[in-house]
Amino acid sequence: MVHRSELENYLNVLLDVGRFRDYGPNGLQVEGKPEVSTIVSGVTASLALIDAAIDAGADALLVHHGLFWRGQDGRVVGWMKKRLARLLAHDINLYAYHLPLDAHAELGNNAQLGERIGLRADARFGEQDLGFIGDAAALGDPATLASVIGTRLQRAPLLVPGDGRPLRRIGWCTGGAQSYFEAAIAAGADAFVTGEISEPQAHLARETGVAFLACGHHATECFGAPAVAGHLAERFGLAHRFIELPNPA
Known part of the structure; x- marks a missing residue:
């Protein structure tokens, strides 16, 4: 088990977040429960992945494509409301790393x-x-x-x-x-x-x-998130599951 802030701090150093100019925020995008013991990884924080993480009993979800991007409509309506509502109702932490997750020399x-x-x-x-x-x-x-x-x-x-x-x-x-x-x-x-x-x-x-x-x-881009989450699981004694949801794109 690890505190959500310790997990974010470790990820930010591991992935050298500070060196990147990115299209959205890297790190903890949605705050959930303080302690994390089970982490689910996936490519995109879609509603389907969030629901699968809920079914898996996740305390945290680690993805490559998060919820917030530069230039998007900032209102919490429609699909954004649905995704956020699920995460907040089940107290799940959402960690998202975009360019830093592409670039890591071993796990990216x-x-x-x-x-x-x-x-x-x-x-x-x-x-x-x-x-x-x-x-x-x-x-x-x-x-x-x-x-x-x-x-x-x-x-x-x-x-x-x-x-x-x-x-x-x-x-x-x-x-x-x-x-x-x-x-x-x-x-x-x-x-x-x-x-x-x-x-x-x-x-x-x-x-x-x-x-x-x-x-x-x-x-x-199916490989970086589970590699990083697997590393976290080993370091902090977490349960980890990668959930692959096929996408034709």
Whole structure:
């Protein structure tokens, strides 16, 4: 068992929250009961995940996508009221970490995704050093990389193969990081792996020869929250359960 404030303080140091310029608040977003003994992790603080956490007897919920984002409507109505009402009625603490959870060198989304597809970063690139890049000779070519990712994530990626060159260096950044593609190219990547693709990236892949793989925003970000929560469970003697709610995005 651990006090909610001690848990937040530990997480803020572990994830180096202070160094990031983010789109919303990182840390404790909704205050619940003072003592935490059971923690549930998940990707997004949706109503379905909150209800699943209630059923699991959670004292705390740790997610990548929290409730509050820069520029959103600040009124507590509709879906926001429903989510907050459930959390408050059951006294559940909501901890949310966005960019800090992507960036952690071992427990973050990027590191955990890389581990699953056989990549280890030896450098960073892009804004706030969120992009990871490393050697990739063992993965052969873009088609082989796409096959490995499809097997590991249980989801076939959208592949724009570039010129099909052998892969020496692969850059990656989970979630909606398609805007990092040019930075990955400048860093020497032969392929870039992320969650989503927008219209310009297909043209850039064809014109530069660098492959682009869009593997799913949710699918690439399933690994950081349970890794961090598992670490907390071990350190503080907590019960932990990761609840996966599939998302086609």
